[in-house]
Amino acid sequence: MKISHTALAASLALLLGGCMVGPDYHRPQVPVATQYKELPGWTQAAPSDAAPKGDWWSAFNDPLLNELEPQVSVSNQTVRQAYANYQEALADVKIARASLFPTIGVSGSGTKQRTARSTTTISPSFQPVSTSGSVEGNISWAPDLWGKVRRTIEENKATAQASQATLANATLSEQTALATAVVELRVADANIDLLQKTVDAYTEFLRVVENQGSAGTTPPSDVITARTQLENAKASLIALGVARSQYMHAIAVLVGKNPEELDIPHSTTLPALPNVPVGVPSTLLERRPDIAVAERQMAAQNAAVGVAIAAYYPSVSLSAADGFSQSPLAGLLHLANHVWSVGADVDETVFDFGARHGEVTAAKAAYEAAVANYRGTVLTAFQNVEDDLSGLRILAQQAEVVDAAVKDSTQGAQIAMNEYEAGTVDYTTAATAQATQLSTEQSALSVQQQRLLDTVSLIGDLGGGWSADQLSDSKQPTGAAR
Template structure:
């Protein structure tokens, strides 16, 4: 089969010498500041090399977070969907890569046939039977002279990496959603404790007022005011049960469970507010998976331009067959029965009324849109981080003021009650002081909640310890797949 081998050798030489049409990919510049605006002149307490790697939630020192967060990457349905999409993209890369190589096949046939002849007139019972057969191997190949297949592989690899980053982004998003729900649940429990303490205090206030009303030293309106104040506090306490139940249900779904499968006991301890190492702004391009998604989509669109341009050039396909054919079947593999064939096809579109030009223009426009999306994603990422920094900075100042306000309002409420019991002020003054104390304590708790939520948001906006260096590393994905099955 010397001719077939020669043809394949020539084709291989053409392939190796072939070019790849279309633009080679170079990542466009993106707007990156030299430092974060909110951190100007401020030195971090924690060095950036101590940033959380993977299990970032452990810095909050909350047992519920430590228990549930690892389940997100295994059981969360959004994450599992993203994982399946990533596996599909990897399969598409394999399909595209296979087009670089020849397609090899084997075929065989056998036929047994009874025929008539002149001998049948002499002997009607005589009907000769003949047997024939063939065995053949064939090979076909379309050499990638202009790089269409290689550009397609490049496009599919970039798409697969975008899907891998999408998986990381989905995991991080669901993890931060779980942390947010847990914080909301813990704050609801803290609010419950606060309102229960308030109900107990208002109950005692009502007892004092009722005693004075019975003694005739206070008007009935004071008793009604004290009772109304207590009833409103009880109603607010009951209402917290709705929010807590909803947070608990949300937590269950985030870890892939039905709501009835998860029962979270009441806790009086809020998560710890951690220090979050930041690093320089330029590292954000590597640490945020959504930026990597946009960058890899941009690379895929760049390769798609090359695929579209390759349509201007002719396509060549080669084929060869080699085998044996014999009738009768005996001696099929004898050299005299050897058959072979070699062929080549060339296909070129001469005129298509601008279809190829339109496809190239569309591919270039899609690439420009991907560039704009990438740069917009980068800008939004820096906005997110700056928002988190400003929130944490301002809330820290507010927390200091509110801590002082809580002490003052608590002292004021006690003084007002004492003055009321002494008969120097009316109950409206005491009731107002009590309401102010409750409102101030609720505001202080709300600020603690928002500081925790902004910290979770900051960790997520900084990438949660992820890095684009992990692209192409299937160890984590394989670990997840094994855990799922």
């Protein structure tokens, strides 16, 4: 009886498209507020209607950031490790997908032998040398009747997407770490400039006090106080060199260089403070790669439940072989030497004393753990953004006050020094005013530093311009490290 090609194709499609046991995946709902708690009452100076995209660091208008940030995605070792893990996950998808299709092979053998006619040891005689051989093609296939292979593919694809999001998350984390290190370096340079200016001022103050001491109009203790104040400022200036070197070394490692390979010149300009459009909380579910990692892990665990459930059902495997076998070897490929075989194997576990039930229970528990991890990651993301927003709101208010304090302390130090030179106050009053001025200026610099750091943190916590729609089913990664 002949079977038509159409019927054969329909049967094959039916086997390939068999049912899939286990739960289909649906993303669990999480409570999301309509707006951030910190936004009411605080209006950005220049709000924008679009989230940061692409080279988000360019908003800081810092040449060093613009030069080094692109190197993170190709040279940072943490990113390269995440990229390799992603490649491994893609390979696992290919391996799982291959199980949907038959395995085809070819085998061949050849034998040359001579046997004895007689077993007597006095005058043994031998058969003529004979040759034999065979060549055979074989095919085997285990149709995915219950969807175990397809659930495995689903699990591995979700795992690969989680690895892709992990790569994005690692890249973003290292980029924000680099931006933080550059801000710290720039602030260290600004502190150096401030202390150098202070040292110059204290040097001039010491000259004035020494002149008055030589004239006998001021006690020697004032000279000692002025000299001590200058020496302390010089010591603080020298100490900043340690922090600056450490920031520079950290920057080198973040871009995949040895510390001695990178030399960053002193800069007198702080990065600009950009305005970051925040959007609404629900956008975090798509814009943060760590949330995407947790969500894809949850999808993978859901598919793993189906893989475990499929173990309850019998497995079927089909095999066939076709070829030639001949002894002697001559004429191997003649039609008379044609051999073939077909077979089927059905395997079903009858009693396993609860092993499969335990596997299903474990898979479901792992899924519930993934759900809790996903929801916890979302809550942490909201907390991160709220922390950043509250920091920026409060620091903006503090900056206004401390800037006014800088003006007052600068004026107070100048008045105190003029009064000292006029002899109306002692040097302790002038020295205290000078110390207050320095402390206030350092506080203002510290506030500006924290505002920059909180802005970097906010951009990172908003996803840095990344979006979950970048997750792809393609076999080749995009925008990955090389």
